[in-house]
Amino acid sequence: MSKMVVDCGICYDDYDSKDQVPCIGTCGHTICDRCRLSMTSSRCPHCNRKEAFAVKHVNKQLWDLIQFSNFVFGKNEEKSDVDMKQCSECHQPAKRLRICRDCCLNSGAAPKHLEVEEVSESEAKSICEKIRSQALCGDCIIDGEHFRHKTVNVDTFIDSYYSFLRNEK
Numbered sequence: 001m002s003k004m005v006v007d008c009g010i011c012y013d014d015y016d017s018k019d020q021v022p023c024i025g026t027c028g029h030t031i032c033d034r035c036r037l038s039m040t041s042s043r044c045p046h047c048n049r050k051e052a053f054a055v056k057h058v059n060k061q062l063w064d065l066i067q068f069s070n071f072v073f074g075k076n077e078e079k080s081d082v083d084m085k086q087c088s089e090c091h092q093p094a095k096r097l098r099i100c101r102d103c104c105l106n107s108g109a110a111p112k113h114l115e116v117e118e119v120s121e122s123e124a125k126s127i128c129e130k131i132r133s134q135a136l137c138g139d140c141i142i143d144g145e146h147f148r149h150k151t152v153n154v155d156t157f158i159d160s161y162y163s164f165l166r167n168e169k
């Protein structure tokens with residue numbers, strides 16, 4: 001068994017016992033309480049289920065597991081060493097960023113179809129950099145126009161999109 005790394009899938013912050021306790025929705029998804037409170041509706045940001053987070057239910061089982069893991073392996077001390085990235089909208093530092101897959105594909109920032117057989121490595125890299133420059137923090141995703149859109153971790157998206165551009169299987 002190794003140390004459990006569990007963080008909120010929306011803001012990517014670690015859960016804590018104060019304002020970021022893990023809260024479970026009626027759909028079974030868990031987000032931190034800060035994200036729950038900052039949402040404009042109680043829909044689940046993962047699966048869109050209505051009223052999923054209308055009532056605060058602490059995910060006690062998950063919280064106990066985190067406590068146990070911290071007790072056995074020690075608390076995450078390297079938290080401040082994580083190199084922070086910057087949100088393109090609010091310019092606040094964030095541990096990890098997300099990208100709106102829907103807007104990226106629909107706006108043409110990430111073309112869905114390629115006009116050429118193969119995109120050169122440098123072109124592919126510059127498209128990926130352009131996509132990266134539109135990455136958003138969890139707060140901006142929740143509060144903004146992308147709330148009902150499909151958003152994904154920016155690194156995961158760029159990895160797979162780069163392979164698509166380069167025609168790699």
Ligand SMILES: [Zn+2]
Nearest residue numbers: 008011032035
């Ligand atoms: Zn959160």
Ligand SMILES: [Zn+2]
Nearest residue numbers: 027029044047
């Ligand atoms: Zn859900």
Ligand SMILES: [Zn+2]
Nearest residue numbers: 087090137140
């Ligand atoms: Zn932001």
Ligand SMILES: [Zn+2]
Nearest residue numbers: 100103146149
């Ligand atoms: Zn969007």
